[in-house]
Amino acid sequence: QSAVTQSPSTSGTPGQRVTISCSGSTSNIGRNPVTWYQQFPGTAPKVLVYRDNQRPSGVPARFSASKSGTSASLDISGLQSEDEADYYCAAWDDSLTGWVFGGGTKLTVL
Amino acid sequence: EVQLVESGGGSVKPGGSLRVSCAASGLNFNTAWMSWVRQAPGKGLEWVGRFRRDPDGVSRDYAAPVKGRFTILVEDSRNMMHLQMNSLKSDDTAVYYCTSDLEWANFYWGQGTLVTVSS
Numbered sequence: 001q002s003a004v005t006q007s008p009s010t011s012g013t014p015g016q017r018v019t020i021s022c023s024g025s026t027s028n029i030g031r032n033p034v035t036w037y038q039q040f041p042g043t044a045p046k047v048l049v050y051r052d053n054q055r056p057s058g059v060p061a062r063f064s065a066s067k068s069g070t071s072a073s074l075d076i077s078g079l080q081s082e083d084e085a086d087y088y089c090a091a092w093d094d095s096l097t098g099w100v101f102g103g104g105t106k107l108t109v110l
Numbered sequence: 111e112v113q114l115v116e117s118g119g120g121s122v123k124p125g126g127s128l129r130v131s132c133a134a135s136g137l138n139f140n141t142a143w144m145s146w147v148r149q150a151p152g153k154g155l156e157w158v159g160r161f162r163r164d165p166d167g168v169s170r171d172y173a174a175p176v177k178g179r180f181t182i183l184v185e186d187s188r189n190m191m192h193l194q195m196n197s198l199k200s201d202d203t204a205v206y207y208c209t210s211d212l213e214w215a216n217f218y219w220g221q222g223t224l225v226t227v228s229s
Contacts, residue, residue, distance in 0.1 A: 003218040006214070008225055020191065021113075029181060031217075033213075033214040034216060034217035035132075035214065035216070037155070037216075039155075043156065043221075044207055044219040044220065044221055044222055045207075045216075045219055046219070047215055047216075047217055050214065050215040050217065051213055051215075054213075088154065088155055089112045090155070090215070095172075096173075097171050098157050098159075098160075098171055098172075098173050099145065099147070099157035099160075099216065100157070101157065102154070102219065103154045104154040104155070
């Protein structure tokens, strides 16, 4: 079982808001910053949010994230068809001494 | 602009060895911390290992599934990181990405190189 868990899939319609959740523990999310990655098929992941809630330049403001305790969430508002992708959360795990990734959530835009 | 370019992937038999490499540019490699992350076909992301720099030099951390079999090599003179993989298993089949680690994230990624372990 992964140290960080995510729901395997979610879906929404254009314009809708969706939330992707990520659950960890006190040795990872509860202690260290969370990163969210977006990955399209056949391409490398890209940082969407880092340090819990910071967006790199170029990432639209409709992507936002938060963290509380050992859980984190990514909100996507004004859903667009091009948001259809896999989303991963990750954090450094002090007990495992390594990065731990959630299993990924596949977002389908209906 | 940070660029990471992996190379060296290919097919190898179980029990065999392979070295994949990552050439970095656009960053100060002499102070960089970097990781290898892999993704098996149709699966999620899995961290493999990293090197970090501390006052004593370069230290390395590895994920449990690869510890003792994989070694990260750092070549500062050429701005390169290598992953030497020994005793390969079918479970090691994956796309291997190198990343530049900063801001508590695997911030920059290469395009990946595919390693296939099969008889």
